[in-house]
Amino acid sequence: MSQTLTITAEQVLASAERIREDIVRDRRTLHAAPEVGTDLPNTVACVKKRLLEMGYQPRELAGGVVAEITGTETGRCLLLRADMDALRVTEQTGLDFASANGCMHACGHDMHAAMLLGAAKLLREYQGELNGTVKLVFQPDEEGFTGAKAMLSSGVLKDPAPQAGFALHVNSGTPSGLVLCGRGTFMAGCTLFRITVNGVGCHGAMPEKGVDPLNIASHIYLSLQEIISREIGAKTPAVVTIGRMTGGEAPNIIPQTAVLEGTIRSFDRDLSAQIFTRIGEIAQCTAQAFRGTAEVTELASAPPLRNDAALTNRMADLAGALFGEKLVYRLDEGGMGSEDFASYTYDLPCVYLLIGAGTKQENPAFGEPMHNERVVFNEDILPRGAALHTWCALNWLADKGNA
Template identity: 40%
Template sequence: MTEKSSSLISFVKEKNMLWEKCKEIESDIVEMRRELHQIPELGFYLPKTRAYVIRKLEEIGVPYILSEKDSSIVATMKCARPGKTLAFRADMDALPIQEETGLSFASLHNSCMHACGHDAHTAMLLAALQILYPHKEELSGEIRFLFQTAEELAKGAAILIEEGALKGVDAIFGMHIGSILDKSIPSGTMACIPGAVMASYDRFILEVKGNGCHASTPEKGVDPINIAAHIILALQTINAREIAGTDAAVLTMGLIRGGELYNAIPSTVHIEGTTRALKEEVRQKLAKRIGEVAKCTAEAFGGSVDYTMDWGAPPLINDKEMTEFAKDAIQDIFKEEIVLYRESPSMIGEDFSLYLQKIPGAFLFLSSANPKKGTDKPHHHAKFDVDEDVLWKGSASFVAIAEKFLGR
């Protein structure tokens, strides 16, 4: 065997093992996840998280730009030759929850917790970048790594889009860890779902107005508590009688606040709720009818209502071609464990849907539900945790998609 052929065999072997390098740095991924888990932050302003990500990007040596509107970051990896542009996204924000996991690396911030896996998402994407960047000479095109804020508010993706993060991008991929689809899916399994994957999620606010008075003389006022009760019951008929049984839709009221004394009728009652839908037309109908039903009901009892719809994110619809592409790219990693999951999508929402309205892409799901490790708690639970043994698979999936998309 000549020196040249030996070198070629060595190169081919190295070339075929790039995603496997994520397994080699598994302990680094776990460490990053734990460090991020200790510093959860809410919404748009994530100073500690941003500083952490910046430090890691500078260690890798990749150039990045900072948003002027929030704490989001876009790192750019330009490859050796011209080609397509690929984007990956990780969300970084946490939730206003007091952690009850008892972990040695539990949140250091009171009433704030990574209870949705965003610490893992950020760590997995940083690790993928760490593996890919030294091999940029072997790839064509460009990769943008989007580190996003405010996913829990359904507002962060819109900021990155407005600032041009998707300009020139051909496809985008994201990932969610946990048991978001079904906790019976074994930990370490990837779910690739074409079409409708997650629901729209919006928040509505009803300020019911009456006329306060003493409880002993209700005829002298207009009772907003009574009005609110009728509105709540009436709104449930929208799903029951106005939405087709074949169209998934949810209308839930989770907050009601009114009154201060047992013997006094207040002047206002505050109601907040959420709607979910898998079709945009159903989403819009829910919003329209909430306002109409609430207004007419309030007027029937002599009151009024101020209605506000706080628009969140549209339904998340995966591009079929990109979903199949992702499945094929990560087949070598998951082998027989790969799942092309075709059951009912989740009614949970995700503002990754805003990216998919602009360009093709797919949002994937990595199960970390392991009852033996106690990592099968639902998202947004005070004891939520992830199976850290699967983190490297998330990073490896990003790397495998990049290799296939950019022609390594």
């Protein structure tokens, strides 16, 4: 049973297009001054200022910002989440509003925050249509996998308690405006780890006087590749990647320590834990074989992201009503990328959708990989993202079966 909305998808989309300049301005303001991690003072201040201007009463929570809007009080509540943090990447896009502070919104979180601010404005316009409450969540440190967990542990799912959650992420290399709706386990879990190898430093002319941690680290690196190829079934998706190896400061000195950092990705939390255990065993035994020691530490993690099938189908239908079915692609297989919104998906039914942000066929500037220093996102999708947040919220709350 559903409440009948008095507005149409066409009206919501048209309203979003009318505030395009506001959304683009917000996006460019955030893009030009990116901040990284858990402490985002200027970003938080900007988001709070914009929400206050719209008549909200935003509050800070665990480094992020939360605000609510209620139409008719029904006890129903939908959480809409956007992330706000950037990456330690030196931007090379050549955009007029490019960052110059050594950080960059190379994953589009400025786009996400601007789209949710746009939705906040639209929800004010259509507040009389809201059959319940929308909780707007602007989150820090998605990239470090601590932001979602911090907000959850600080009570983001209380007062009021949402019954479902929705998040939207731009995707470079996908046609602009195409909405990817993945059912089930849509993204891999990710564990970030560090291996610290300890040896004995010495002069490079007399390696027998020391224990070479670089040699040990090299053997560990090669050995870790055997976990996937020889210990995991070929039909079970899993990836171990070492993305950082450091050690030494001079070409003629064997250093005291070396460090490897990497990630484990899989669709199964138990498998990731098994792989982490094996990394520790391999690192310690390899180091011992070469007279050194090794310590393995988990830096952060996000579980596999599970999209609720029924909620995903519902939101996909709503996206189709808003943009046309040709711009909605439903799939049952995800990729090995990770996202800390996954932590929400174990506490309540959630859906996490991707929206295409442009291909090189559309514009040579578009289509660079995510996290690349030259990635450029198509700003034309900003009103569409705001409209999608709004339309999904209005309709989900209108469905009385969601009580």
